Amino acid sequence: MHNKLKVSVTALCVAITASQVAHGGLFAVDTGDTAGNYLAENGFFAAWYQDTHGRTLDLCLSKNLSSRVPSTPGAPSYMCSLLPNPGIFDDAQPLVFPTNFPDEAFWFTADAEIVDAASGIDLSYGSALEAAFGGDVPAPNDQISFARVRIRVDVPSIGTYTVTHPYGVEIFEVTAEDFDTDGDRAINMTRDIGIGVPLTYTGALAGDVGPFLRSVNGPYTETDPDTGAADTFIGDPNVLEPVTGSPFNTNYIRIEGPGGIDLSTDVFAISGKLSTVVRPTPAMVERATYSRSDDSQGIVSAQQDVFVSAPPPPGKADYLDANGDEVVMSEADSTGHWYGQSTLNPSVPATITVTADNSLAIASSTVTTVASPLVDHVVIQKAEYSLSSGTLTVHASSSDEMTIPTLSVHNSDGDLIAPLSGGVMKTLTTNITPIPPAAITVSSSNGGSDTEEVIILP
Structure with missing residues (x-):
């Protein structure tokens, strides 16, 4: 070897x-x-x-x-x-x-x-x-x-x-x-x-x-x-x-x-x-997103979802949600991937704070606290480019259906192509010639983003 x-x-x-x-x-x-x-x-x-x-x-x-x-x-x-x-x-x-x-x-x-x-x-x-x-x-x-x-x-x-x-x-x-x-x-x-x-x-x-x-x-x-x-x-x-x-x-x-x-x-x-060197507990926020909507009676449904990489049990992880309430996180398979959910409606912009403690496994390990912005979850449903017409078509949505954010399309270099328009499901149809973008990113004014490769059509 x-x-x-x-x-x-x-x-x-x-x-x-x-x-x-x-x-x-x-x-x-x-x-x-x-x-x-x-x-x-x-x-x-x-x-x-x-x-x-x-x-x-x-x-x-x-x-x-x-x-x-x-x-x-x-x-x-x-x-x-x-x-x-x-x-x-x-x-x-x-x-x-x-x-x-x-x-x-x-x-x-x-x-x-x-x-x-x-x-x-x-x-x-x-x-x-x-x-x-x-x-x-x-x-x-x-x-x-x-x-x-x-x-x-x-x-x-x-x-x-x-x-x-x-x-x-x-x-x-x-x-x-x-x-x-x-x-x-x-x-x-x-x-x-x-x-x-x-x-x-x-x-x-x-x-x-x-x-x-x-x-x-x-x-x-x-x-x-x-x-x-x-x-x-x-x-x-x-x-x-x-x-x-x-x-x-x-x-x-x-x-x-x-x-x-x-x-x-x-x-x-x-x-x-x-090693005998004293190190803090590793902790990385992989995702911190919220979603919310209301029905015809004005009843709000909301959640804050947080994913963290940290040492598995007997390590522990929890977070304070955007409202300041503690959420105990769960880990299922000893791989160090933790998840927790709060059902409170956040006031954005907002921040969550994760705490990870690995002292039960490694006595010298110190507790780590990591703050992360709480952002909306953006999903691109369609990203297509027609070679014959030179038209880029994008459909995307945000998980915030109450305070609907501005969604904007960027190319792989981060340059703005155009904002999307519409309600909960936003769309963009625009001409880009002669070269299509290989991929696009849709970013939200509430912090979220999604990136997808563009499907090339005849």
Whole structure:
């Protein structure tokens, strides 16, 4: 799994399911001291990353040994994924940057495999948050980090293969060109996100990795032989164990393919050292919208709907609605997606305030409060462009049917095309020639917006 920087896709990866697109499961990264400098003891890498479930992992460089798997001569059972490399890093000697430092190190790793002789499937899976060097060897001012997902599979035949893993779903079309006589690595995908300017570690935050998978049997505490300190780990890379933490609740690897192939595993080897740094509870407001209408008797029906990403239970989340009333939020499947609803009619413009608390899971985690504007929910029902007439037609509505807002259409660059007109359902028909917009955004004077690709008609 841990071969750095080689990005390849042998079999074409044609899709990720709509419900499991890239999700950004990392929340924050160490930005160094007040001057933006990093420590030599970490090779001048970021000391830690924090995920959206609140766990913060240090760059794992300590030599703690597993108490579950005995070491053997020449093969110590490290709790970190330390990779000796002759001439570059001798793990029997103290770490010194750059003269004796790993050319690959990790904040997090998760590895699994499926081997089935009967079907001819031999699958290896790895996800990692990795520290490396642009020039392959430790050197000052060449440090990079990235989030990696790697899937390699020997397959028995050509055809369509679907691999479900904790961070998504990949669909591979294996063709005769990919397939040799043995089917070796007909599927060979490595996706690294975050590689960029050296000493800049924020790019990995946009990767596919996160929240961090962790052993259901952990955490584990082991003693650092160099310092005598007790360190805590989210898993043991020397042991295959069931895990939790998938943002999609797919805490397994599954491959489906031609001829009824359907194989899976739910055990992984996990590495990650929990940090002692005190961090606030992650909390992000994904949506805060209201809707309201009244009937012929003037009876008002209203609701305020709030969606939040925050650590799952035993974490807690609630919000104060636009009227100042507390709403306790609910979380259904341990993926960290919370929802709450108030049925009070807001006075707009308005703000809701979310509070997230993860102290029951991580005692050092501090409570976070996040404010967000409460806006109407805008929906585009139609966005069509006729090539023959050069006419753009847009139908859109707002969830505020009492104080009906102004809705305006903008192109992909944010330039105003025109306002819509009408009542609850607003429309626009206008000439735009000769080039149609690829997409439009309808924005509301009450804060909401919706974006859709434009359907092109003859």
